[in-house]
Amino acid sequence: MSRIDVHKTYKLFIAGAFPRSESGRVYEVKGADKKFLANPAMASRKDLRESVVAAKNSYLGWSNATSFNRGQILYRIAEIMQGRSEQFVSEICALEGLSSKAAAAQVEEAIDTWVWYSGWCDKLSSVTGSLNQVSGPFYNFTTPESLGVIAVFAENKPSLLGAVRTLAPIIAGGNTAILIASENYPLPAITLGEVLSTSDLPAGVVNILTGKTSELSPWVGSHMEIDGIDAAGLSKKQEEELKLLGAENLKRIHRFTPINHPERILSFMEQKTVWHPIGI
Amino acid sequence: MSEFEYASAPESKEIAKIAASYDLFIGGKFVKAKKGKSFDTINPATEEVLAKIAYADKLDIDLAVKTARSAYTKIWSKMPAKERGKYLYRIARILQERAREFAVVETLDNGKPIRESRDTDIPLAAAHFFYHAGWADKLEYAGVGSKPKALGVVGQIIPWNFPLLMLSWKIAPALAAGNTVVLKPAETTPLTALLFAEVCQQAGLPDGVVNIITGDGITGAALVNHPDINKIAFTGSTEVGKAIARSIAATNKSATLELGGKAANIVFEDAAFDEAVEGIVNGIFFNQGHVCCAGSRLLLQENIADEVVEKLKKRMSLIRVGDPMDKNTDLGAINSAEQLKRIKEISNTGDAEGAQRWSAECKLPTKGFWMAPTIFTGVSQAHRIAREEIFGPVLSVLTFRTPAEAIEKANNTMYGLSAGIWSDKGSKILWAAQKLKAGVIWSNTFNKFDPASPFGGYKESGWGREGGRHGLAGYLTSESKVKK
Numbered sequence: 001m002s003r004i005d006v007h008k009t010y011k012l013f014i015a016g017a018f019p020r021s022e023s024g025r026v027y028e029v030k031g032a033d034k035k036f037l038a039n040p041a042m043a044s045r046k047d048l049r050e051s052v053v054a055a056k057n058s059y060l061g062w063s064n065a066t067s068f069n070r071g072q073i074l075y076r077i078a079e080i081m082q083g084r085s086e087q088f089v090s091e092i093c094a095l096e097g098l099s100s101k102a103a104a105a106q107v108e109e110a111i112d113t114w115v116w117y118s119g120w121c122d123k124l125s126s127v128t129g130s131l132n133q134v135s136g137p138f139y140n141f142t143t144p145e146s147l148g149v150i151a152v153f154a155e156n157k158p159s160l161l162g163a164v165r166t167l168a169p170i171i172a173g174g175n176t177a178i179l180i181a182s183e184n185y186p187l188p189a190i191t192l193g194e195v196l197s198t199s200d201l202p203a204g205v206v207n208i209l210t211g212k213t214s215e216l217s218p219w220v221g222s223h224m225e226i227d228g229i230d231a232a233g234l235s236k237k238q239e240e241e242l243k244l245l246g247a248e249n250l251k252r253i254h255r256f257t258p259i260n261h262p263e264r265i266l267s268f269m270e271q272k273t274v275w276h277p278i279g280i
Numbered sequence: 281m282s283e284f285e286y287a288s289a290p291e292s293k294e295i296a297k298i299a300a301s302y303d304l305f306i307g308g309k310f311v312k313a314k315k316g317k318s319f320d321t322i323n324p325a326t327e328e329v330l331a332k333i334a335y336a337d338k339l340d341i342d343l344a345v346k347t348a349r350s351a352y353t354k355i356w357s358k359m360p361a362k363e364r365g366k367y368l369y370r371i372a373r374i375l376q377e378r379a380r381e382f383a384v385v386e387t388l389d390n391g392k393p394i395r396e397s398r399d400t401d402i403p404l405a406a407a408h409f410f411y412h413a414g415w416a417d418k419l420e421y422a423g424v425g426s427k428p429k430a431l432g433v434v435g436q437i438i439p440w441n442f443p444l445l446m447l448s449w450k451i452a453p454a455l456a457a458g459n460t461v462v463l464k465p466a467e468t469t470p471l472t473a474l475l476f477a478e479v480c481q482q483a484g485l486p487d488g489v490v491n492i493i494t495g496d497g498i499t500g501a502a503l504v505n506h507p508d509i510n511k512i513a514f515t516g517s518t519e520v521g522k523a524i525a526r527s528i529a530a531t532n533k534s535a536t537l538e539l540g541g542k543a544a545n546i547v548f549e550d551a552a553f554d555e556a557v558e559g560i561v562n563g564i565f566f567n568q569g570h571v572c573c574a575g576s577r578l579l580l581q582e583n584i585a586d587e588v589v590e591k592l593k594k595r596m597s598l599i600r601v602g603d604p605m606d607k608n609t610d611l612g613a614i615n616s617a618e619q620l621k622r623i624k625e626i627s628n629t630g631d632a633e634g635a636q637r638w639s640a641e642c643k644l645p646t647k648g649f650w651m652a653p654t655i656f657t658g659v660s661q662a663h664r665i666a667r668e669e670i671f672g673p674v675l676s677v678l679t680f681r682t683p684a685e686a687i688e689k690a691n692n693t694m695y696g697l698s699a700g701i702w703s704d705k706g707s708k709i710l711w712a713a714q715k716l717k718a719g720v721i722w723s724n725t726f727n728k729f730d731p732a733s734p735f736g737g738y739k740e741s742g743w744g745r746e747g748g749r750h751g752l753a754g755y756l757t758s759e760s761k762v763k764k
Contacts (some may be wrong), residue, residue: 013665027661049529127423128423130734130748130749130750132733132734132748133732134728134730134732134733135407135730135732136728136730138725138728140730140732140733142733142734142750147738162480227739240529240530243525243526243529243530244526244529246525247522247525247526247529248522249694249739249740250518250521250525250537250539250739250740250742250743252520252743256760256761256762257759257760257761259760260757261759261760262760263760263761264760270719270738271719271734271736271745271750272713272718272719272720272721273719273720273721273733273748274713274721275720275721275722275723275725275728275732275733276709276723276724276725277724277725
């Protein structure tokens with residue numbers, strides 16, 4: 001008799017740990033071949049709240065880390081992902097029904113995305129800040145600064161790349177994040193959590209939830225400790241509802257074309273301008 | 281204490297030729313409001329009616345937006361950028377030429393001291409047009425990609441505290457980026473915007489590029505909700521800002537929101553006290569405290585608090601309150617009866633909640649709306665006067681023991697527009713500037729503004745920036761943003 005495979009339980013990733021949903025709920029995820037793949041956790045409102053607490057607790061450390069340090073950690077994520085490529089390829093093949101060549105291309109692009117954003121960490125101020133030529137004896141400069149806790153609704157597909165290209169710019173800018181994985185294609189995002197937990201990324205900087213997008217979205221929209229949202233994975237209707245709720249604390253809510261761009265980082269940063277007189 | 285005797289030095293009203301009534305400015309000419317409704321604008325220092333102003337409703341707004349769209353499609357978007365820029369230069373020059381007239385009208389309509397409208401509002405407004413004029417043909421260097429494009433028609437709503445200056449903050453970058461605009465000035469201060477319409481005519485600005493519609497909050501809401509607007513730019517209260525955010529949630533309109541503030545002005549023990557006191561006074565009493573970024577929460581290090589408060593009271597006793605048209609006046613009229621009522625209402629909670637009120641002794645005129653410069657000491661963070669924007673000449677004084685506590689208290693607010701730091705130690709200033717969650721940090725100075733310097737808030741103080749390269753970017757498309 002052939003060997004029986006050991007299957008993995010796909011769990012949440014909160015504050016550096018891999019808990020099940022406190023609600024005990026799971027949902028079934030099927031592969032492209034309609035066969036059972038996994039029962040990932042169906043995150044509850046309480047799981048979301050705990051993720052926000054974790055993200056908030058890790059914010060001070062992460063936002064105050066040197067840009068060089070953050071850049072190295074993002075690069076480290078790429079290194080660890082590279083070593084795990086095969087696992088991601090097989091997950092993507094099973095889930096999205098892609099050829100292994102196409103799946104490998106997606107994984108490679110995801111890895112390269114981490115490398116690209118890694119390089120941005122210590123160049124944001126130079127490229128997007130400014131020394132302003134005001135009319136008077138003042139030293140006046142503007143520099144970008146992180147917002148706080150950002151929720152990210154990963155694109156539905158591509159399953160891995162869609163999570164990475166929304167998440168990487170958030171943490172590159174010094175924010176901490178709650179990644180809400182694609183509802184139908186969540187498995188690579190959960191495995192990404194395993195990569196993050198072994199990449200020197202401080203616990204809580206990224207938290208990953210799986211579950212029903214339609215259920216989580218209004219909770220995210222109305223949570224007063226969430227400062228911004230990337231709405232990539234939401235339907236138009238869900239995005240509208242989210243914006244209505246998010247207006248209560250004027251959340252910065254954005255959605256981008258599926259390209260890598262520094263504006264993905266900067267949209268979740270504030271520009272701070274400092275004045276000081278010049279004189280003796 | 282005895283007051284210095286100044287001879288009165290009144291500015292003449294003669295230069296301001298205010299018409300008895302004003303229509304809407306649409307398509308390069310003044311047109312009657314379709315329903316013929318109007319409202320009065322008054323001088324808040326005397327309560328005299330200055331002019332009758334047309335009240336725009338939905339039909340007028342629709343006409344204004346259609347006119348702006350047509351001007352955008354047919355003229356403004358096709359014009360070479362350097363020519364567009366030259367119109368802005370012309371506007372800047374005409375504002376400089378007519379500066380005295382604008383200053384007088386502004387002071388009559390708003391109640392602010394002529395010294396401030398003459399030395400701050402009008403010169404800065406002209407400077408904003410001059411600065412942005414130079415951007416018009418250099419947009420590819422503005423940091424939003426190599427092919428930046430205008431958004432289209434922008435709806436702009438401005439407040440009554442800096443009427444012409446806020447107009448220039450809105451219109452100058454919008455036009456430089458290639459947009460056309462429909463602007464609604466505040467209900468209580470429409471005159472300089474209508475005078476600006478004449479400037480557009482004198483500059484030969486193509487018809488429909490700038491349209492000015494007057495009215496109240498309902499007019500503003502109708503502008504926000506017009507389906508053919510591409511972007512909303514609003515300066516005003518956080519409450520209205522949130523309502524706008526909700527109104528546009530289901531649309532593809534973008535928005536810049538400059539909203540409320542409750543700025544902490546922090547004085548450390550190693551500050552130069554005399555300079556700090558000047559900064560505190562400028563921070564809260566400039567423009568009668570009708571400033572969203574006013575330093576309305578004074579945070580004093582505990583060991584110096586008594587000394588600074590004493591110096592502050594002495595300095596406040598020298599503030600000259602009264603006729604805004606007098607060139608010696610420091611503190612003019614409160615902009616409206618409604619605003620005065622609101623200031624008094626929130627201030628009264630200061631007494632009720634246990635803070636100690638002190639006002640400078642001064643004779644207030646019998647007509648008009650006035651408030652003596654006031655401070656509250658013994659204020660705790662829970663008091664309403666420490667949490668809510670008063671938007672008047674009322675300062676709340678709190679204390680702190682350590683720098684960390686100062687930052688904690690300063691950031692303990694839903695707002696994040698501005699903050700002040702007073703210290704003679706460079707590393708401490710930079711440390712505090714880094715920790716403060718606010719968009720504009722004034723260190724050893726306060727309430728400084730410049731067209732080249734981005735202005736705007738964190739948290740519930742709004743979205744986006746105005747001024748500088750960062751403000752300009754808000755009027756341009758970005759290749760990374762999804763179009764719905």
